Amino acid sequence: MSVISFATMPIAVLNRKKSSKVQRLPSFFKDASSDSLPTNQTAAKMKSYSVEVTSAGLNEGPVRRSILSPDHVVNNPAEGVATLYDVLQHSVKHYGDRNCFGFRKLERMVEEEKKIKKVVDGVEKEEIKKWKYFQLSGYYYYSYIQASKMAHEIGAGLKKFGMQPGDKLELFASTRSSLYSYPGCFTQSMTVVTAYDTLGEEGLLHSMHETEVTAIFTNADLLPTLGKVASQCHHLRHVIYSGEAKPDVVNKLREEHPHIVNIVHFDELRTVGRENPTEPIHPKGEDICCIMYTSGSTGNPKGVILLHSNLVAAIAGVNRMLEKYVTKDDTIMAYLPLAHVLEFLVENLAIFWGVTLGYGSVRTLTDASVRNCQGDIREFRPTLMTGVPAVWESIRKGVLAKVHASSPTVQKVFQTAFQTKSWCLEKGLPTGWLDSLVFNKIKEQVGGRLRYALSGGAPISPETQQFLSVTVAPILQGYGMTESCGMCALMAPEQFAYGRVGAPVPCVEIKLVDVPDAGYRASNTPSQGEVWMRGGSITPGYFKRDDITAETLTEDGWLQTGDIGEWNENGTLSIIDRKKNLVKLSNGEYIALEKLESVYKTCLFVSNICVYGDSFQPKPVALVVPVESKIRKLAEEKGLEEKDFEKLCQNEVIIKGVMESLIAQAKKSGLKPAEVLCDVYLTHEEWTSEQGLLTAAQKLKRKDINQKFKKELDAMNARQLH
Template sequence: MAKRVENGGSGGVLKSNGSRNNNNSAVSAAGGGRSGSNSGSLVDLVRHYLFLFDGDEAELGTPVRLLLPDKKLGFGGTLVVALLKAISLAYDVVTWFGYYWFQKKSPREKAEVVSRGEGSCTWRSDREVRDIHVELEKGKIDTMHKVYTHAIRKNGLKRCLGTRELFKEEDEIQENGKVFKKYEMGEYHWKSYAEVDRLSACFAAGLTTLNLQRKEKICIFAETRAEWLIAAVGAFKHTFTIVTLYATLGEDAVVHGLNETESTVVLTSDELMPKFKSILKQTPHVKHLIYMEHPLKKLDTSGYLDSVSIHSFCDVIERGSKLSIRLEAPEPDDVAIIMYTSGSTGVPKGVLQSHKNVATAMLGLTDGLGPVYSDDIYVAYLPLAHVLELTCESICFLQGIPIGYSSPLTLTNNSSKIKAGSKGDAVVLEPTIMVAVPFALDRIYKMVQEQVNQGGFIKQALFYFAYDYKLWWYYKGYNTPLVDAIVMKKPKMAVGGKVRIMISGGAPLATDTHEFIRNCLCLPVVQGYGLTETCATATCSTPGDMSVGRVGPPLRCNDLRLVDWDEGNYTVNDVPLPRGELVIGGDNVAMGYFKLPEATAQDFFVADGRRWFRTGDIAVADPDGCFRIIDRKKDLVKLQMGEYLSMGKIESILKTCKYIENVCIYGDAFKNVCVALVVPAQKHLELLSSSIGKPNLSLEEMCSDPQVEAAFLKEIQSFSTAAKLHRFEIPAALKLCSELWTPDNNLVTAAFKLRRRNVQEWYQGDLDRMYAKLSSS
């Protein structure tokens, strides 16, 4: 069984002493929240100021000089830094004694090996069980219907789901002639738990008037909004199965999902309804379309197939309100959701998630994320069709945390649909809990860097100093509230100013991005690992874990097992740390794939009294039982000289480069180098093009210009070297791609994960030309 230890180190991670670092820590102006034996002596403190910018602090992790490599402080900046050093040193020496002696150390959970077999090793967690977990187990809450019902009874008239009022929608013509929709919006309006209960019950009853029978399917193809979750709560009340499809899917993918599941009822939005004028001709099973109304416009229902009935969301609720029927609750093993994977490795697969699977996953993640507070608010803007967002919203619903709905287009003041001078959703809502995917965090990382680069020498000097100062204290186990309040206030305010925890999942998070976001937004970034096949759960780091690049120990709902992968030279007997394919076992593991018995038999199996899933990801287990994802079996290529090229790892690092919007690495097994397909960041490409004497070129002209390409390659190679990539991991050639990679052209999934095979096939001619040119040079 796992044990809790104080300040346990982590294999291969510098300065990784457990630290709570939350708002309840005792703090001084310089720092607070001390935890760890590396908290630093007074001698260390003075030495730090002497060498803060001289490059001697190699243990810091990510020096600012790498984050902002093309900027020099100059004499004025150096003077500013010297002054800041003197002031900070004096203050820190005065306050150091108080918080050094009185701040308590914090424990950190870990996992230990529970069994070893031939070529395998299994870990289990004993994270602290929270009261809500005990409460649900005593009440035998083992279905999603019971989860929601329990929350409704407990929270009654409390705020539950919030939607922001839309006053006006207008067209705004940009300088380039493009027309963008802009919103004028008001405050959030809230539905209580009791109201959600009433609406969801009426919706479930209304579905029965559309001849939908118990255990039949309703497909939800819509953006994230309150009606989505109300519909789900209603469906679970009468054992309807939900089929989820991303709102960004192309027509072919929607047709595939509807036909494979034979869904007769589809719930969508006013904005997506026009797609069905062509989709319905290819989906003979669909008999009813339900649309969520637009707050300002009425839908034109002409032009649709006569054989398909069209109903508004409110109409279905009204129909249900007139009925008096007994809703039949589901059993734990009934199918709750058919959730389609993102399809990054091929055609999306429908994953069969039972009520027990999802409820178990919720309990596990509830333990992992720690306590909640009375003022907590969650902002919901990621796709509810994604397992991570649905799980997080359900956890908030369960624990009485209000959920305010938003979208990527309205989240911040700078979002594309927010009118100039108006406030974004996060500023109005002031959430305390957010979920973000690495794709979004990478953009924030680049945006902050760009803003600092554009500032004067004083702004840059202040940022240089503050970031390095904060980073040094953080790895000694202290907060820096004075720096947070003065220097880091603007980045924090972009997401409302009150976010206390950021949850990252859905893809690997680059270590540089993790560290940068954590320090600039002044909050713990909790990184988790899970899949659709495990209902979003498997591992989760703790809010006090100061390490980066790790996904934490196993959750209580499952065991983790590493299994030898001989072909890739990964074994559980590797020195210094065990490595292998990650296999997950527990009640959160799904029932299998919908109508795919062969794929189910290949990826799922039963052993030791539980169901297991082979993830295809390669992991390493640190001594404290925390895991790191280091490779993916399908992303590995063995090059001619025997080196294993991890394409996903290289892409994750290169995406943090300001010149790169997206990238696909390619390795040929008969070559000893890799090449890259790059979607450039247009603004920085234009600056680079101008710097070599080629201004005013179009994007297509820049991407096809050999001199621009050569200059771009030089920048990428310099960045790769600074990021400590091995020589064989640094692209030897690249192709600049003027096309955007979107779900519409099938080069990325609806969750914006790379469709590697599709990208490589699209640019096969360019890949061949790059290798031919390298061979001839």
């Protein structure tokens, strides 16, 4: 998923003559300001950030806890805070007049005509297409007092509609300020159900039907999707939407689904609540706060039950690790879907800290999709930001594309600056002078104030993490899953290292359990095994799925993650594999598919990739969705006259060029011979969730991809035999 592209780069800066200061490092350092990244990794290794609290058991290692709370796991971030309702009220009390969240208003849509080139039957033709862009206002803000007032209005409105404590409201919408409506449910002890807005009809129906939702909050443009499944959702009584809905769409929904009592705009719901105030009904810690539907790679999505106490424990754990790094002036960009547990947790963590959230949209995050205004990220200028690896990969490739399009001199200056800053950070030396000379123009593309960024949701390659930590801001890794409320390990700034996910968060304890078939044992050096975790932030189970609950949670409360971990010498954790994605090749060696994909995805030709290993073959192969612009540039460099993209993907010269780049990436990343690809198939079509090839969270549906491309995989494996 390509989210961020860079419209401008520091080319003018890079074209400056090299500063003589670069050649006199020692004297310059005396006056330079320090960078915010404490990346002296040697120093970080000298302290252990977790401690053993038990001895090793049979086929498992000792239990480890955070050094910040070795005697017990933490469950509450502050006295009297036991639910997400309490989190908001805590911040109203302490930070009432501070800005809680900001949002932008749509001023108008700007339409532009563009000429595009299209290849039809091998002939290049020119077409005129109309493109729509957003013109947005600046940010408007609600204080914490105003946000609490709005939440209570929403809760009162839902109660006036007839909803009761324990009733469920589904969020089926993109992230935007009106999604701050979910705390309104907590003012009346109602439960939120989250589902990705990319799930489609089948996924939406499953989540609504299984949880028997009474109300749904959605976007106006998703009302037609809702209309296709509403007849099968007999418990649905209330539809609340944001944005501008076409009257005929609303009327059709009313006419075809008479069991729906109310179809109202978000603002109308607030008005109903304002005119019918009521006392809040406080939830309890053991009440269900949220049922979060995961976008599984197989079968129907599973509803993970998250209690108020689970989410509050997660907030307590992360707060214990990071509170000293957060200031009252910090701001956080909120743009990931709330169906993503990382976004849900971080938003509520931000509320507890009393910092300001800035709501944005993937569609308007950068300048590329807006006109007569700046994109959300440059307009809001966050100091903190979360993202998934696809976001960071997109940033990295955008930067490199601009650099590679520059003159050899510019490229050399950039490379020298990058290597110099990397060395300085490793030694704990100041780097502000390099930012001023080279990197500040890149930093401006994310607002110019970003202090730290957190990556989660999937592994980020060490190469991408290092590149962005040097050029933009420190990229910290976290590790967790929906079942653990997002974070069970987290790299605090003082732990910074590439390729690691950090120490256990103080709300959980972790142990590694043997996976003998793959050679992962807790007794190995370093200790390795499947990650098991336990603590207050762990789900009690899956909604109406006792069978999966029994498979995933042990009787004594351990969550079996399916991820393979490795303890580092400083008590931090690395995730090195996924249990179900281990493949044993014919030579007896195991390869980790997700690990290889994170490495090969850093190749500039790769938009998406699925690595495949056959137990009857000695080497892996790969299916690649290439970056079209890079393929066309390669064709031009090779003197190919072919214009049809599909045919270019099948061209042996192109395939050879991509393979050479992938192999170079493998060598650069230090992959073993058995991990180096022996063949690749380039597919000209993007993989999407609508095709059934990606989950709603944009993760690979490996089984479906392999089935769709079975013929191509078989052909590549057959070539290994000759």
